[in-house]
Amino acid sequence: MNPLKKFEPLKFISDNIVTVIFLALTIIAIPFSRLSGIYILSNLIDRFARSAFLVFALILPIMAGMGINFAMVLGATAGQIGLIFAIDYNVMGIQGLLLATCIGVPLSIFLGWFCGQVLNRARGREMVTGFILGYFMDGVYQFFGLYVMGWLIPIRTREVMQVTGSGVRNTLALGPVRGGLDNILNLQVGPFHLPLLTFGVIAFLCLFIIWFRKTKLGHDMRAIGQDQGVSHSAGIAVDRTRIMAIVISTILACIGQIIYLQNMGNMGTYTSQRQAGYFAAAAILVGGATVSKATIMNVFVGVFLVHSLYITMPIAGKEIFKSAMVGQYMSDFINYAIIALALVLHAWRNKRNADLARAGLRGHADKDSALAAQAGAVQ
Template identity: 45%
Template structure:
């Protein structure tokens, strides 16, 4: 009996080694940083409403057996492209945000379809392929917005362009157009903690949508394909089509999530804002206890809380421990890669152990 209890505890610890390790690390950083609790809670709540939608966009591909979809950066690029034109057309407020979401979603359907076709030709190597696709798409994105805007593609707001009149500036300001458009609709203030209700309702709506989707016929197909493609094909499921649909869902949700994220930030770093979206979203999901083969809504929420708590306290912790806040910045970047490497290593170890 005692041996069974020990084995069960050992199994729980092994299965949750990533979130447990990160929780201990985050707790240590919080203690070292000595940040006021209200400020910390305020920052984490804001990041929860800002980032969770993007992390949730990763769940469907994991369920469908495509692993961690680094190609959500294509959805982020579509969102930024949509926002650039909405700002240029001077469509402000909620109308501007909703129009950006619609344009970004339409672009993302096409981009997701292309990504899905590519990943179907790289079965078993989806993650590295989606990462390379992200790099390739970034090159195309920079070509368009650095050389085509203002030359081949007309742009009326010259203050958004580089001095020579071709290419967008490094930073596009959203203040006065769509910045805070969703946040400002309904704000609840509790002891200096601002809770933006509408972005949180978007997150809750997506959680309900994913829960509902996974109970439908399509959701069951996602699960079947994720468990075993050969058996799913034998059961009459169009495996390739199902995988493409999963990627399209992920890309569209990432585009909507990036619009929510950027309206909260208030500025777009034209050539860099999208680059870290895939990395940090995947790291947050893994921190919450997800793996390459299994992910849930709770993994996403717990991961965002833990990962972004560390993001908030790392510079202060670095400053107090080493006298250099920049060390905290380096540590945050290092942790994002380290979490992904650690989670993938643990997944490989568990898979090999189960096989033997």
């Protein structure tokens, strides 16, 4: 906002401390892992195409002031249900993915609407509620996958059914749709595979989000993110707009999970959706987003950084501690700890700003600093 604002390295680091810490960890881990630059880069390209879409699902709810939408696992679940049907009906390639999307999107709309209703009743604790909602959905999904499938909805393909003869298998091979999107326009440049169509889809999504911010709904969302009370008196339908944010997020998560799984080639029927949630939250926070502000850039930076660490850390941990398990636990620890750190820093900054603002209003403290703090809080 301020045109005279100069680049201050220390302030930049303290504003992006999560990203900086993560970058430092990755830089330390790379030499220990002894992986070649080409290997890491080609893996990064593959993983970026695989998972960037998922992370975009988190942007809109952050914009609408609802924090990290941990309930995006609902969308991922819908995508998986779509895939189960595509595999069961034996629909191959891009058509299989389209069919999965056609089944998953209406489900996501319903689940997102439900989730939005719940979150509107849990104002101020959207994040923890969304998180638990994800677990709750796990139960419903297991009920569907293990008991409804094969009982009310017949399973046609033996590869989908459990050995016991009812319910969907714990791991599902996605052979028929594997690479359904990636392999359509694949460019080989030296050692790197470039799935152009997948990149195209991601680019299209970026454009959608840039466009969406400028629409009436996008403006409303940002207004609500700043202040719900003011937005309400300005005539914005606060509850409805919040539900819209969650519905769109859920749909994006559904499509994102389908793209993710067609790249992986197999899915943990009852576990993959949860990993999607953990990964996306970590990625967007590592990319420098906060609970109240997220940009497309945050997504790109976050996905690259998180995956660099996922690639190198298990091997680096194994090399340093002579134990493969340490490396695995280390990745998990960093994943959880970085989310905790980002949340703590954000809450702490908010509290400090609020305290400063309060002090400023009381007239005890330097007025300028209080105003600056307020500006920071609004930003």
